[in-house]
Amino acid sequence: MSRVCVIGAGVVGLSTAINIQKLLPGVSVQIVADRFEEETTSIGAGGLFRPNTGHTRATPEHVARRWAIETWKFYSAMATSDMACETGHSVSSGYIFSREPIVNPIYESIVFSCKQMSPSELTSLGITQYPYGYQVTTVLTEMRKYMPWLMDKFKENGGKVEKRKIKDLSELFGQFDVVVNCTGLGSRELLGDMEMHPVRGHLIRVKAPWIKQWVYTDDDTYFITSGEYLVLGGMKQVNNFSLQFDQKDRAGILDRCYKLWPSIQGAKIVDEWVGLRPTRYPLRLEQETLSLPQGEMKIVHNYGHGASGVTLSWGTAVEAAQLVKDSLVGLLNAKM
Template sequence: MLPVRIGVVGAGVVGLCTAVNVQQLLPHAWVTIIADNFSEETTSDGAGGLFRPTAEFIKGVPPDTIKQWTRDSAEYFMKIAASADAGKFGVFPMSGYHLLNREVNPEYKSLVYSFRQLTPEELQKLGTTYSNGYAITTLIVEPRKYMAFLMTEFRKNGGQSQKRTLHSLEELVGQFDVVVNCSGMRSRWLVNDPLVYPVRGQIIKINAPWIKSFIYTDDDAYIIPRGEDVVLGGVRHTNDFSTEIREQDKQGILDRCARLIPSVKKAEIVKDWAGLRPHRDPVRLETENMKFKSGDLQVVHNYGHGGNGIALSWGVGVHASKLVKDYLAKSRPMSRL
């Protein structure tokens, strides 16, 4: 009997995590990533990388499912952060502040290293006008380094890749036993899903090595230091398909971040970036037997994570790989899984 053939569509962080998880769960399978964009061409490359999954942007998913996804991701990231190669893989702990004008009780607070409410005296010392805030030690995941690590793991495990633009999943009929659709925004056209919509983001990368702590606010201002740069953000423009850099947005980001840390105004700007967060309410993580004129295709959909892509990536990859294995156990019970 031929080996099981698994195709993963999409090479963003969700696609790479899914592909590696499939390899770990089905070590004898042939796994191929099919994508038109890889590495820094993907939306994932522009993510800030701060681990703080936000439940209000994960609508329609059962709370227990969200907890499992975030728990699996946090445990995996912490394992990398505690390894000798943490710097190389771009995953490390960092402390900082979440500033806002309301009290929150996020699910992720039990998963990070520490989480506590700031006192009024501490808020005053920070020079902030926000009425509430939290001191948090969490994880930073640098997308470019992390995705390079995932691709290395994928290839080390025998994975193959194809740089290819798909116009329909029907093009994969007969080529794979199961296809995992991790195509993000492209699912709007690739599988004709009108529930996928963009939330446009824009960031500025600066050279500011003196900034050592992150600051995140509830009015779309954030400052996230990483190994090679500091990310300033951001914007959230729903149903905006433009990836052009807008000077008005750029100035707004600089002004909001300078109110938090004035020295960012004098920092060297390294790069401007804009991209589309692929949102769907709810996140789509399910199986579908797609029927085409040329035949049937068993698909596991895994897309629509929006701005939580990095934070949920490993957890949803674990979930998707289990759906792949469950399907194969039913359709090919005698195969070598």
């Protein structure tokens, strides 16, 4: 039986591991990671399906589109099924407000609906600082439900899990036929990939049950419904590695959200979260054969999803699974 190891238990690692199990049912798959669920970046993501050409900079548009469509097929099927409560997906409507017209054909053609608003529709909502607005219905993924659901699926399919930090890929030599690297920002240290960098974000969870829709602006101010909470953001600090809360950041997010949607001022703050978007332009999805003193090692890389990890994870996982299959076929042919 062939053995595959997936390093990483974020949304990318879990989706990749499940897709390998689906494509290659006879293969044994093990996840190795030093952080799970609550400790990952993925758990805190806002979870909005929002393919944005800015997020996928340096990836050819037709490729980003392919990944987004593949993810959309899965998420929209879940969101409209009776499994939605379990998987954490929901059909969700909201607004994008912008200072410039938004030209994003990837977005418009994929989501359930995306309609430009008229100036009078904007003013009737009290929006005066943004001349452009779009009413959008998309899928929202509640990561605190989706991540455990993915892990349960992986284990139900016979997957094994080990908690351990990999310091060098050569540690896994001889134990697996293919190693899949889904370590996100960890690839900076593990591979010395200095193109990997953090884009720091800060989210504040409040209780505002009177708000049912999400709002996103082109200056990264947003609020997104998540379960019984409303999540306020945001911030994009490039190359800031700090996971500490910053008083000034917190005050800035609250101030911008209060101006955007004044009724948020009445909401009680529940908690806050800081996360580092694992960013690389372009994200890395490819095969590599490592030459080690002990021999050759087949690797598939799938990391660097930046601000679009929820939006692109399933699509890149489907293709990473195919690369694992190709690597195993290559090994088999080499033995014959």
